[in-house]
Amino acid sequence: MAKSGKSSFEWEIIEKVKAVRLQKGLSQFDIASILGTSSSFIGQVEVMNHSSKYNLDHLNKLAYEWKCSPKDFIPQDAMPEEGWEAF
Numbered sequence: 001m002a003k004s005g006k007s008s009f010e011w012e013i014i015e016k017v018k019a020v021r022l023q024k025g026l027s028q029f030d031i032a033s034i035l036g037t038s039s040s041f042i043g044q045v046e047v048m049n050h051s052s053k054y055n056l057d058h059l060n061k062l063a064y065e066w067k068c069s070p071k072d073f074i075p076q077d078a079m080p081e082e083g084w085e086a087f
Contacts, residue, residue: 009081
């Protein structure tokens with residue numbers, strides 16, 4: 001999936017953040033306000049074919065605001081990507 005701008009691993013994280021956002025009834029603007037970014041950045045993050053994505057500081061800040069762990073946004077198991085060779 002790397003050709004699309006985001007890896008499967010990155011997309012899984014984005015989907016987890018988005019699920020919490022929607023569960024809490026928050027808009028992209030609300031998330032942007034928490035992170036100190038623009039709502040257009042959040043929109044780009046939530047689109048698969050754009051290269052924008054959350055960084056670790058973003059995940060940490062969201063976890064702090066939502067009183068959870070940054071680990072809650074990260075997949076439990078490793079996710080192989082297209083083109084990786086098994087050793």
